Amino acid sequence: MSDKIYPPSKEFVAGAHVDADRYEDLYAASINDPEAFWAEHGKRVDWMKPFTKVKNVDFTFGNVSIKWFEDGTLNVAANCIDRHLETRGDQTAIIWEPDEPGDAARHITYRELHENVCKMSNVLKNLGVKKGDRVVIYLPMIPEAAYAMLACARIGAIHSIVFAGFSPDALGARINGCDARLVITADSAPRGGRMTKLKDNVNQALLHDVNDVKCLVVQRSGDQIAWRSEGDYWLHEELEKVDSDCPPEEMNAEDPLFILYTSGSTGQPKGVVHTQGGYLVWAAMTHELTFDYHRGDVFWCTADVGWVTGHSYIVYGPLANGATTLMFEGVPTYPDAGRFWAVCEKHKVNQFYTAPTAIRALMGQGNDFVEKYDLSDIKVLGTVGEPINPEAWNWYNEVVGKGNCPIVDTFWQTETGGHLITPLPGAIATKPGSATKPFIGVQPVVLETESGKEITTTEASGVLALKDSWPGQMRTVWGDHDRFQATYFQQYKGYYFTGDGCRRDADGYYWITGRVDDVINVSGHRMGTAEVESALVAHSKVAEAAVVGYPHDIKGQGIYAYVTLMTGEEPSDELRKELEAWVRAEIGPIAKPDLIQWAPGLPKTRSGKIMRRILRKIAENDYGSLGDTSTLADPSVVDDLIENRRNR
Numbered sequence: 001m002s003d004k005i006y007p008p009s010k011e012f013v014a015g016a017h018v019d020a021d022r023y024e025d026l027y028a029a030s031i032n033d034p035e036a037f038w039a040e041h042g043k044r045v046d047w048m049k050p051f052t053k054v055k056n057v058d059f060t061f062g063n064v065s066i067k068w069f070e071d072g073t074l075n076v077a078a079n080c081i082d083r084h085l086e087t088r089g090d091q092t093a094i095i096w097e098p099d100e101p102g103d104a105a106r107h108i109t110y111r112e113l114h115e116n117v118c119k120m121s122n123v124l125k126n127l128g129v130k131k132g133d134r135v136v137i138y139l140p141m142i143p144e145a146a147y148a149m150l151a152c153a154r155i156g157a158i159h160s161i162v163f164a165g166f167s168p169d170a171l172g173a174r175i176n177g178c179d180a181r182l183v184i185t186a187d188s189a190p191r192g193g194r195m196t197k198l199k200d201n202v203n204q205a206l207l208h209d210v211n212d213v214k215c216l217v218v219q220r221s222g223d224q225i226a227w228r229s230e231g232d233y234w235l236h237e238e239l240e241k242v243d244s245d246c247p248p249e250e251m252n253a254e255d256p257l258f259i260l261y262t263s264g265s266t267g268q269p270k271g272v273v274h275t276q277g278g279y280l281v282w283a284a285m286t287h288e289l290t291f292d293y294h295r296g297d298v299f300w301c302t303a304d305v306g307w308v309t310g311h312s313y314i315v316y317g318p319l320a321n322g323a324t325t326l327m328f329e330g331v332p333t334y335p336d337a338g339r340f341w342a343v344c345e346k347h348k349v350n351q352f353y354t355a356p357t358a359i360r361a362l363m364g365q366g367n368d369f370v371e372k373y374d375l376s377d378i379k380v381l382g383t384v385g386e387p388i389n390p391e392a393w394n395w396y397n398e399v400v401g402k403g404n405c406p407i408v409d410t411f412w413q414t415e416t417g418g419h420l421i422t423p424l425p426g427a428i429a430t431k432p433g434s435a436t437k438p439f440i441g442v443q444p445v446v447l448e449t450e451s452g453k454e455i456t457t458t459e460a461s462g463v464l465a466l467k468d469s470w471p472g473q474m475r476t477v478w479g480d481h482d483r484f485q486a487t488y489f490q491q492y493k494g495y496y497f498t499g500d501g502c503r504r505d506a507d508g509y510y511w512i513t514g515r516v517d518d519v520i521n522v523s524g525h526r527m528g529t530a531e532v533e534s535a536l537v538a539h540s541k542v543a544e545a546a547v548v549g550y551p552h553d554i555k556g557q558g559i560y561a562y563v564t565l566m567t568g569e570e571p572s573d574e575l576r577k578e579l580e581a582w583v584r585a586e587i588g589p590i591a592k593p594d595l596i597q598w599a600p601g602l603p604k605t606r607s608g609k610i611m612r613r614i615l616r617k618i619a620e621n622d623y624g625s626l627g628d629t630s631t632l633a634d635p636s637v638v639d640d641l642i643e644n645r646r647n648r
């Protein structure tokens with residue numbers, strides 16, 4: 001934690017959409033009279049039928065219901081494309097930077113985007129997709145991913161993107177979870193110079209399909225691919241059969257726009273549901289104000305569209321604002337650790353948004369990779385996904401930003417649709433490691449962890465919750481409203497609970513201290529420890545498994561797995577590798593345990609509950625504070641675990 005404060009420069013403030021006074025005014029207005037405030041700011045999107053009701057929210061457990069602009073109608077794709085055609089039809093909407101730096105980048109204008117999306121919409125219709133149907137998108141970072149999202153939005157279909165790094169099993173579970181009848185994928189795709197066979201994964205995911213799920217395939221690599229006996233279609237062939245006339249469907253503000261699966265502390269991933277109107281207002285407003293986006297700027301968010309960050313800040317927010325958004329197919333270290341900065345120079349990027357894990361990884365490669373590029377077009381730097389350590393913050397600030405670009409550390413979640421706590425760069429002085437102050441309309445509270453009482457003093461420490469709704473909030477868990485309520489509204493009654501710990505300092509700045517539930521944050525990606533455990537115990541040689549996070553220099557948190565083998569099975573390095581490969585195959589590479597420790601026994605209470613607190617401490621190398629172990633059924637297992645702790 002650092003006490004240093006970094007105010008924005010006078011020049012920056014002078015040109016910013018929001019300065020300190022305006023932030024105070026907007027914030028006060030949004031809290032004092034949310035109805036009036038959002039009646040006005042809801043107009044930032046174009047409505048087909050204007051709303052007359054602004055907000056209708058109940059956070060009461062058992063009765064949770066969240067509605068914004070509920071009688072308005074609109075079309076999200078029309079807001080992201082059609083309404084810009086008259087004023088900026090020839091402006092670039094999407095800059096696409098391919099994996100190979102030698103391959104040509106593409107500039108897609110709003111007019112071209114319109115044509116591509118309308119045609120893709122008609123293809124979807126020809127394949128039988130109707131309003132309300134679910135479409136799974138399993139694509140690499142190519143423009144077709146944005147076309148597919150917007151085509152769904154245009155015809156009122158609900159998309160569910162599955163990150164292309166997920167395994168066939170994980171993909172299959174998500175296809176079934178939302179009962180999708182169409183999957184959009186690519187033949188295979190390069191990333192960091194390596195090919196992923198996406199269509200093969202889809203084939204495997206659909207091996208036992210009983211729903212006749214269709215598959216629409218984008219030709220990206222031209223590689224030979226296996227075709228199923230029926231139900232597979234090339235996009236380029238289907239495009240030849242359609243014209244580019246596709247009127248946007250009139251959607252209700254509260255119709256679902258997309259489902260995005262995310263990990264929780266228990267069970268299988270849940271389908272987070274975002275709806276049309278409130279989500280778009282939130283994505284657009286946060287994009288404009290948090291990044292101080294101005295017309296003509298080139299905005300680059302390095303996330304993948306498989307995560308919410310890509311939804312809100314590559315596609316929906318920027319395009320709703322008529323921005324130029326950059327989409328990058330590759331990885332930060334290919335062909336070398338200068339790639340991000342090469343792309344910034346090449347496309348004259350003005351706002352750059354990435355994750356602390358990437359910053360730490362690049363920081364470790366030395367400053368030369370940054371310094372050989374001209375980064376003078378960058379005005380704002382952003383981070384997201386996990387707390388940023390002051391060392392990485394300072395490097396980002398000095399080496400990348402030359403001490404001249406405000407850093408916005410944006411705290412939010414898949415569930416929140418967009419930023420919740422973040423500096424507005426012209427308004428709020430930053431402190432390295434703090435997400436600073438709430439965005440306009442957001443009412444964070446710090447609750448006492450045990451009692452749930454709201455702490456009213458400025459300085460506070462406990463768990464982070466929200467007192468009231470904001471337009472971008474998720475509305476439900478797909479097909480399971482009870483789970484929605486139980487996850488977010490049960491433990492602390494009357495509040496939305498984030499699952500994060502938090503400290504508020506004497507200046508009212510918020511410092512997120514990390515998850516307080518069984519969710520870990522690996523390279524800015526959320527992972528449920530329960531998911532990794534169930535993958536491990538699905539292996540025939542594993543009797544029991546317990547997974548916790550531990551501090552990892554680059555990833556933030558690494559995955560530490562304690563594994564008890566079936567009687568008769570011998571621990572070995574081969575078996576360790578086998579289990580790693582097994583989890584990769586069950587979930588995906590991001591879930592692969594970093595360390596596996598063989599555990600003859602796990603610390604359990606007499607009632608059989610695994611004491612994760614102890615496992616976390618051992619993984620963290622923090623034996624001094626194991627706490628009371630006397631309630632364990634067999635306290636001696638702890639000594640064995642400590643003795644055989646795996647070194648990092």
Ligand code: WT7
Nearest residue numbers: 309384385386387409410411412413414512526
């Ligand atoms: C969790 C949400 C929001 C898109 C990326 C991750 C952690 C996120 C920050 C930040 C500290 C952060 C929280 C949160 N987190 N941003 N700026 N500072 N922690 O989305 O997968 O839904 O994960 O990421 O723990 O609850 P997600």
